[in-house]
Amino acid sequence: MKGAQENSHSKTPSTPAKRSGSSLGSVDEYAAQCKNCMKWRVIDTQEEFEEIRSKFIDEPFYCSKRGKSCDDPADLEYDSTRTWVMDKPNLPKAPEGFRRTLVLRKDYSKLDAYYITPTGKKLRTRNEIAVYLKDHPEHKGVSVTDFDFSSPKVMQDTVPEYFEQKDSATKRPKVVFKDEA
Numbered sequence: 776m777k778g779a780q781e782n783s784h785s786k787t788p789s790t791p792a793k794r795s796g797s798s799l800g801s802v803d804e805y806a807a808q809c810k811n812c813m814k815w816r817v818i819d820t821q822e823e824f825e826e827i828r829s830k831f832i833d834e835p836f837y838c839s840k841r842g843k844s845c846d847d848p849a850d851l852e853y854d855s856t857r858t859w860v861m862d863k864p865n866l867p868k869a870p871e872g873f874r875r876t877l878v879l880r881k882d883y884s885k886l887d888a889y890y891i892t893p894t895g896k897k898l899r900t901r902n903e904i905a906v907y908l909k910d911h912p913e914h915k916g917v918s919v920t921d922f923d924f925s926s927p928k929v930m931q932d933t934v935p936e937y938f939e940q941k942d943s944a945t946k947r948p949k950v951v952f953k954d955e956a
Contacts, residue, residue: 801879802876803857805817805823807827807828808836809845810836811837811845812838814847815849815851815853817850818841821875825868827840828864829865858879858929859930859933866923866925867922869890870917870922872914873890873892873922874890875888875890876888879929884929885929886926886929888923888926890904904919
């Protein structure tokens with residue numbers, strides 16, 4: 776597996792939607808990689824995935840946590856039939872009642888992290904979270920620092936070939952005219 780093999784025991788992946796699905800851009804499956812055999816195991820829910828990810832460094836994932844053996848076939852194979860992303864280990868779980876969502880940009884450059892509040896409002900920044908928490912004092916004990924907007928890394932070898940990736944080396948330099956300088 777290119778790109779993630781070297782540190783895959785310290786990362787957990789999720790896969791954005793299958794290319795032909797109606798939910799293009801959102802996560803359709805969560806998976807964790809066994810520290811022993813390096814096989815990918817599907818994680819049933821986002822909540823369970825976040826629990827595994829939040830403790831991954833101190834409590835690595837093993838096949839036995841899914842009631843499987845390392846001798847069993849992998850649940851998922853890392854390939855380009857879907858776009859894979861790698862989430863950072865030990866990100867905090869979303870606070871109770873909140874849900875972290877990830878949306879893949881149309882150009883496949885990255886995923887954007889958002890939080891959905893218990894009232895269904897989508898929050899995009901720490902400032903929006905601070906305002907929401909101030910306006911909703913019933914969320915005692917929840918702090919802005921409990922939210923993490925880190926973006927998972929898009930595995931470039933799984934991005935569809937027909938998407939041209941942004942590359943700073945191919946960008947045109949800004950032209951400044953004498954009158955503007």
